[in-house]
Amino acid sequence: MEKHVLDKPFVKVEPELCKGCGLCIEACPPHVLEFHSSFNTKGYHYAYYVGDGCTGCGVCFYACPEPEAITVYKKGYEYVGEEVA
Amino acid sequence: MAEKVLKKPRSFYDIYERNPSADKKMPHYCPGCGHGNVHKFIAEALDDFDVADRTIFISPVGCSVFAYYYFDTGNIQAAHGRAPAVATGIKRAHPHSIVISYQGDGDLAAIGTAEILHAANRGENITVFFINNAIYGMTGGQMAPTTIVGQKTTTTPYGRRPQNEGYPVKIAELISQLEAPVYVERVALFDNKHRAKARMAVRKAIKNQVDNLGFSLVEVLSPCPSGWKMDPVDAMHWIEEEMVKVFPLGVYKDITKEVEPYHIEEFKPEAEEIKELLDLKTESKSFARSTVPEKYKNPEIKIAGFGGQGVLLLGAALAQAGMLQDYHVSWLPSYGPEMRGGTANCHVNIREIEIGSPVVANPSILIALNRPSLEKFEPDVQSGGLIIYDSSLIDIEPSRKDVEILAIPSTKMADELGNTRIANMVVLGAIAGYTNFFDLKTLFETLNTAIKRKNLIEINRKAVETGYQFGKEHRVK
Numbered sequence: 001m002e003k004h005v006l007d008k009p010f011v012k013v014e015p016e017l018c019k020g021c022g023l024c025i026e027a028c029p030p031h032v033l034e035f036h037s038s039f040n041t042k043g044y045h046y047a048y049y050v051g052d053g054c055t056g057c058g059v060c061f062y063a064c065p066e067p068e069a070i071t072v073y074k075k076g077y078e079y080v081g082e083e084v085a
Numbered sequence: 086m087a088e089k090v091l092k093k094p095r096s097f098y099d100i101y102e103r104n105p106s107a108d109k110k111m112p113h114y115c116p117g118c119g120h121g122n123v124h125k126f127i128a129e130a131l132d133d134f135d136v137a138d139r140t141i142f143i144s145p146v147g148c149s150v151f152a153y154y155y156f157d158t159g160n161i162q163a164a165h166g167r168a169p170a171v172a173t174g175i176k177r178a179h180p181h182s183i184v185i186s187y188q189g190d191g192d193l194a195a196i197g198t199a200e201i202l203h204a205a206n207r208g209e210n211i212t213v214f215f216i217n218n219a220i221y222g223m224t225g226g227q228m229a230p231t232t233i234v235g236q237k238t239t240t241t242p243y244g245r246r247p248q249n250e251g252y253p254v255k256i257a258e259l260i261s262q263l264e265a266p267v268y269v270e271r272v273a274l275f276d277n278k279h280r281a282k283a284r285m286a287v288r289k290a291i292k293n294q295v296d297n298l299g300f301s302l303v304e305v306l307s308p309c310p311s312g313w314k315m316d317p318v319d320a321m322h323w324i325e326e327e328m329v330k331v332f333p334l335g336v337y338k339d340i341t342k343e344v345e346p347y348h349i350e351e352f353k354p355e356a357e358e359i360k361e362l363l364d365l366k367t368e369s370k371s372f373a374r375s376t377v378p379e380k381y382k383n384p385e386i387k388i389a390g391f392g393g394q395g396v397l398l399l400g401a402a403l404a405q406a407g408m409l410q411d412y413h414v415s416w417l418p419s420y421g422p423e424m425r426g427g428t429a430n431c432h433v434n435i436r437e438i439e440i441g442s443p444v445v446a447n448p449s450i451l452i453a454l455n456r457p458s459l460e461k462f463e464p465d466v467q468s469g470g471l472i473i474y475d476s477s478l479i480d481i482e483p484s485r486k487d488v489e490i491l492a493i494p495s496t497k498m499a500d501e502l503g504n505t506r507i508a509n510m511v512v513l514g515a516i517a518g519y520t521n522f523f524d525l526k527t528l529f530e531t532l533n534t535a536i537k538r539k540n541l542i543e544i545n546r547k548a549v550e551t552g553y554q555f556g557k558e559h560r561v562k
Binding site (some may be wrong): 006016017019020021022023026027029042044058059061062063064065066067068070071072073074075076077078 | 088089090091092093094097110111112114115116117118119120121122124125126128155276277280281284310316317318321
């Protein structure tokens, strides 16, 4: 298993666990979250990370009412296995 | 923050097995519901203080009724409004547990007002989270006690008018007036700064309990986009623009620095100590058991009559006598709210072995002291059982042919002895005499504890003796 260290922060939105309320998009200070144009299986336009500019502040994590929809990885996060970013 | 990742707290279940829906990963709350945020803050705090294993979470009635789907803690779901009462019981039974009572505004501020006020006033060492969304969300958006003036709901279609519906109830203010609570704060979820504050308040309220400081309550102004018929983002703006005006945010009370932590004392008095405390210390006596014919052994007795006839006392005396002979006994009264009149009955078991249920549905011995009781319970008597009835009050005869019947004019006999009210003791004597269950010595000892007024013991003894002779004479040969 390969060991990774994140060199820049990253936010992951789980499309199937997002209800498309838009609170994270409203909350995100650098405005790097947006509604996806497609639907998830529940019929919501889920939020997604545009791919660049996340500061790892975690604001979206606390704005999101869902327990598992958003995961925020900060700079220096160490992990093994598949790459998250 | 030391953690390099912000992810689902461990205090949530991985998979929500209890949720009957097909999707076991997604909570049932509507998009943008504030419950989710508060759940997350709580779960994170439980993780950080490492107390999830000793936490008991009380779900209310309301949308968060299913909180037990999500929290990997002990869970109990309370009746509507009763979460703080349930929390009180649990905390007292398990003083080392962390008890969280989680309630909405309809639950806490309407039907459960008494429970929350008194739990707070007693200063129960619990943590209460009060989710105020100014509406009954689960039932479809009716007016709640916290609905703000002018707010349109399905039951206030023209907006809440104080002349008609009164003013919103301000719980944080109300609770902070009491002496016992140590920490009361109102927070809101409408923007990043306030969510951060809310998160800190949730942590503090739980920490207070971990430190045994006392009662904490956090009121959270939380969005209900479905109930308010708003988009989740607009709902947040509505909290900021409208709700906060009515429910000002801030710490209403915080005496956590001044109070001494509770010292949890295990109080487990011995049976002897309790007896002494209640002045129940009697010389322990036990009497040899009489020889009881096989068919009368282990009786399941039902005694029924009017309130005031001494139905319950008769049952209690039988159980007491059984206790003196070292039987397992139970006594279960059932009566209306009246002190005199109305119907009363009680169930008595006197067993060689432990009693599973105190309920007697099919008695082996029925004692009927009035006609309605005889008519009502006669069909329930076990075949081969015994019916004893007061023939001076009941003008019919039992119709059953498969049971033994003892007709005793007990009220008349009591009258002749000088006091109508001792009829029940005549019956007590009669049962003992007829079945040979107890001897007179045991019965007399029973009277010493069963009869509170000592000057009445003598006449009761006479009644028991008379009944005993009557029963003995009428034994089936």
